[in-house]
Amino acid sequence: MGLATKAQTYADQPFLQDSAEKFSLEEGQGNLALHQIASDRNKAIKLLSSQGLMLPYEKTIRQDVQYRPLIDMNIVAMTQYQGQFVYLTDKAVLSNAWAGKVYIKHNLKAPKAMGIGPDLLTLIAGEGDFVVFKNDQEIWRSSIDNPKPISVQYDPNSGQFLLLTADGLYQIDGSSKLARKVFSGTNLTALTLHDGSIVLGTTNGVQVLDRKTFVPIKLDQKLPWTEITMVKNIRGSLWLGSTKGAFKLREDGKYDYYASKRWLVDDQVVDLAEGPDGSVLVLTQKGMSKINFAPMTLAQKAEYFQEIQRLRHIRYGFTSDLSMRTPGDLSTGYFHDTDNDGLWTSMYLAGELFRYAVTKSEDAKQNAYEAFEAMERLTALPNLKGFPARSFERDGYEVGLHANGFSEEWRKQWEKENGRIWQLSDDELWRWKSTTSSDESCGHFFVYALFAELAPDKEWRDRAIHQIKIEMDHIMDNDWYLMDWNGKPTAWGKWNPDYVNSFPINVGDRRLNSTLILSFLQTAYHFTQDKKYKKGAEKLIKKYGYDENANRPATVIGFVEGEDLSNKWNHSDDEMYFLTIPGFVNYSFSEEQKEAHFNAAKSHWEVERSEKNPLWNYLFALTGGKNIDSEESAWWLREFPMDLIDWKIDNDHRKDLTKIAPNFRSQTYTEVLPGDERTLHLHNGAYRNNGGSDGKREYAPYIYLLPYWAGRYVDAIGAPQVE
Template sequence: MKKLFLGFCLLVGFTTIAQTVADPPFMQDTADKYFFEEAAENVDLLQIASDRNKAIKVLSSHGLLLPHEKIIRQDVQYRPLLDMKLVALTEYQGQFVYLTNKAVLSNAWAGKLYINHNIKTPKAMGIGPDFLTMIAGENDFAIFKNNQEVWRSSINNLNPISVQHDLNSGQFLILTATGLYQVDSDLKTVKKVFEATNLTAFGFYGDTIVLGTTNGIQILDRNTFTITKMDQKLPWTEITSVKNIRGSLWFGSTKGAFKLRDDGKYDYYASKRWLVDDQVVDLAEGPDGSVLVLTQKGMSKIDFSPMTLAQKADYFQEIQRLRHIRYGFTSDLAMKTPGDISTGYFHDTDNDGLWTSMYLAGELFRYAVTKSEDAKENAYEAFEAMERLTALPGLKGFPARSFERDGYEVGLHANGFSEEWREKYEKENGRIWQLSNDELWRWKSTTSSDESCGHFFVYALFAELAPDKAWRDRAIHQIKIEMDHIMDNDWHLVDWNGKPTAWGKWNPDYVNGFPINVGDRRLNSTLILSFLQTAYHFTKDKKYKKAAENLIKKHGYDENANRPASVIGFVEGEDLSNTWNHSDDEMYFLTIPSFVNYSFSEEQKEAHFNAVKSHWEVERSEKNPLWNYLFALSGGKNIDSEESAWWLREFPMDLIDWKIDNEHRKDLTKIAPNFRNQTYTEVLPGDERTLHLHNGAYRNNGGSDGNREYAPYIYLLPYWAGRYVDAISAPQPE
């Protein structure tokens, strides 16, 4: 059964129609990172492995290391190993096997595996069936069976990188930087089967041998050793490791790790979201389906766990409540120590009302879907914080950006403005932070249109979905006083100093002062008409309808708002038209349900919907679920439900603002610089690009050094909006 957006639907005969995507468990990837804090310049991390007991060992140039409580430290479990010079580490039959300068040994099998190899400078080892073992060193190698040597030979200038046993042929392969050697222990022959340069690693994958190089990969037929493919279309081409892990082909590189997908593309794991650093040294199969990634400065354990979108929402809801609520506002968490949640603290932003409105909307949708008392309580708490934004200034409906206890305000300037701008503004107009009448609080002035947009969006939703009439009436009161403030001040937000704020302007002289190709002319007309329609819808006060009709008839606001989004473009000399403004998209889509569904007539509604659809078509390639679900609430039918679910599945579990760079990637096709700031021919998954709010769109590079954790509402709102419009099913059993 399709859910109805109450007033948006029942009172105007509107029904949402979306294609429902089932929500069975999918494999959600997360990363645990372990840092080698005792690392010195002369200590190198070399190899990593895991055994059937779920133990993880790291081989370094100074012996074995052990990951524990996010730290890698010296492994002292087996004291004899501390006195041995370990050269290589591998896993065989679920047990650790070590190569030292003197022997191959293991502490498993009662310690019975012990081979004195007498290789002068051992480098690598490989183990086949029944403990058939090969050790290769500089220029020579030896093969052992039942702990006894069966053959020894030499190869001029042999400098082995890796030794592996090929189960298909029953023979060993030795990789060097210049070629691949096949060793037949039965016939006691060795031959160079492939010659190349700059080889770094190899692994078996089906009927092929995959060779890593310093500039891409080469794929050989496993039987003939002929090249079947050479590939440089990779996330990065300087390969350090090639591993077949549970049937999936993984690569390590000097710029992260990546896994080949079934569709021929790659899942890319780089940046501190996934790895301690991006210089991958080794890869290995880890415990419980995980993958171990060893880098120069530590290791990561990438886990894959079945999870539904609903379970993901539950996880984020817990994080939201635990560390992202400030006075009822939704707040990011700043961190004194980058990446360390325990050092997190709250501070104000320019858009506390807007971000809170988006979390509040998600909780209203959750309540409508589940009737959860917890969702209702959270919504009411957030509403009270927003309600106080107009109470503290005492300016008859003027909403502050934020508030904080006197003396503790942090954000001294409006977002997007320089310190020079702030100093100039304060010199001419006074402090941006104003003292409340009780002299206990400061409220933040200079409020912009995006704050008003969030307020009208969520107050309308609250008036529709909140279960208690007294609370609904409070939301309607907020709509009324904020609308009255704008109307009483000639279509401006007027600050404490009697002057319009920089961006709170809907006055005809301002709006129509822009050419029709500038987005603000279309956007501001849409916003103010939607605000007036919302006020009229809930209060039935004809002054709002009359004011809207005046803007339409005398100043062409309907004509402005109904222009298709395709008219927006670059206009010479207009600073607001240098590029497409994706923050405007956020304002636009939050506004469209009211803009369409509270239209004054069916004719107007159809025109408004066509304008909205034109904007959605432009934004469609982003696969943004929030835009798609809000479009559904505005009457959209084919809303790309599967693409929206993909966006939610690929959304990262780690919400820390890590610095991410995709500029080097060779598996992506770049496009020419363009008005919409698109970089590639496709939208990257959320866990492979920098985190951003819904106004980020194509932002693939950037971020910080982990100085903040984003509030999870950026997932929660689209998820619960999707559930509300029935574009996402309830969680399905596995």
């Protein structure tokens, strides 16, 4: 499976990787309301609540008892001045900085908001009145029509204050003692200054005003959500909070969207603030999130995921997801089998083989050998001459198909018709999982071929070749079927011509299964030089048209009335196809056949290209593909979330995305969303923008590790460039 071409190389320079730390209110704090959040120059974070000051601590929010006098004060608002906290109470504006000398008694009956300018020029707004102080001295006290101020901000360009109410914006000049309403609106909620504009949040979008003239520029409603609760200029970037999450305006005019429990405790944003070390603080009804932005290369991201993979995603050498008894609580995590343990393990193993080939890491080799032994045992336990089990577990601890999306009723019906799914091993200590599908075979042949090429030790390479041989022999000896313990073909392990050619040419399984079995046979012949495999392939080609099936362009695949396998595009088929094409193309029997196989693979890649999946791109590069969209692949890897918990995510409400009509490929929008804004899925899923679960599963990080190291192997990703 040697590298056939050198792809365009992405320079792996540090980018800002975002991730979230979340802090939740504890049980018993349900009646507590959170109002504001801020951070000071000492990196302290404080939250203002209906019960005083709070602070984040070990994923929770606790009462702040550091300054005992503040506990007894009725704090109604807080802000920051020169990097220090300043508080507004029902009696005064005060701070504990500057030796505690700042204390401005305001004499307002119902103070609500304050703003501070140079030299502690301070405006305090109450219900119906306001007061301006300079050098601790009152210089003007007056009133406005609307009695409920929302926000006060000092504009350094004009040297005047802006005061926002629900129905208007006021400009207040303390020096000339002039207050005027400069904009009338409805349902205004928030105020900030950004570039040359005044940005006002509303319950239905963002109103942008010219900063000098206050003339409306636009009402922007093409937002992830339009019910705006907060707007903030944070380090020059415009951030918006809403009742459905937070979002940041990008330079290209689109938004980075932070919503769901991947990012926030809940989606009802109350406040936003600049946090320590380049972070952004998002206060919500039930807690706060600290969105961190840290310089990171793709290689460093791979190191992060490798540690997680080894720490909590290895079960008997298999790659395993982690299930949790308590949502999001990794300490309650436990392992169980899946239907595709061999497939997921083969994908992690392939990544480690690529890592070894690139770095010669002994750790990568050890990890690869450990995973190989787990896969090797899949054919040893059944004692069915090369039949691979789906998984294995100690007797009495097996879970069953119903744990993987199938109902208990379905399992019982299956067992009634076909016998028990889990079979006892000869030593009666283990159970192995039957009903193996073609997905597993794809992973096995892909990674055993890779192992036979890249493993450094001949003894181990020979073991991989042995696995190729016995699994291929099983299929050939059983008339092109995976034959289960009960003497029946498994539901999906079928490559017999009667099955394959029973489908119309535009049903994907006809093309796919022909491709798979030819690739398996070519792989077996390549490594063993046993002519029976070549003869078997030639029989399928000449007598049953398998080359013709396999070489049809992917554009022929479409909907066929009455065919269950063609009601929509199957992304599991994509996964099987791309894992198979390196052997399908590179181990072709002739140059003429190789060219035809390559063109077929290219047609499939072209169909999938819009999804920007780096794994498809890099596997296509292994076949000789050029111009494989290296930048798009790197974008996918950069945007892949650091949090791999299966949180429920919904984008259906978004007004910044353009929907398209329901279609065969199940594509929802005109553009592919970045990975950290949509639900997590394996490489056998795509266009899944909504869904997810209750946070009781952490995906295994091989989803990132395989494409990253495949990209390094085909030189589509360069070595990290860190100064």
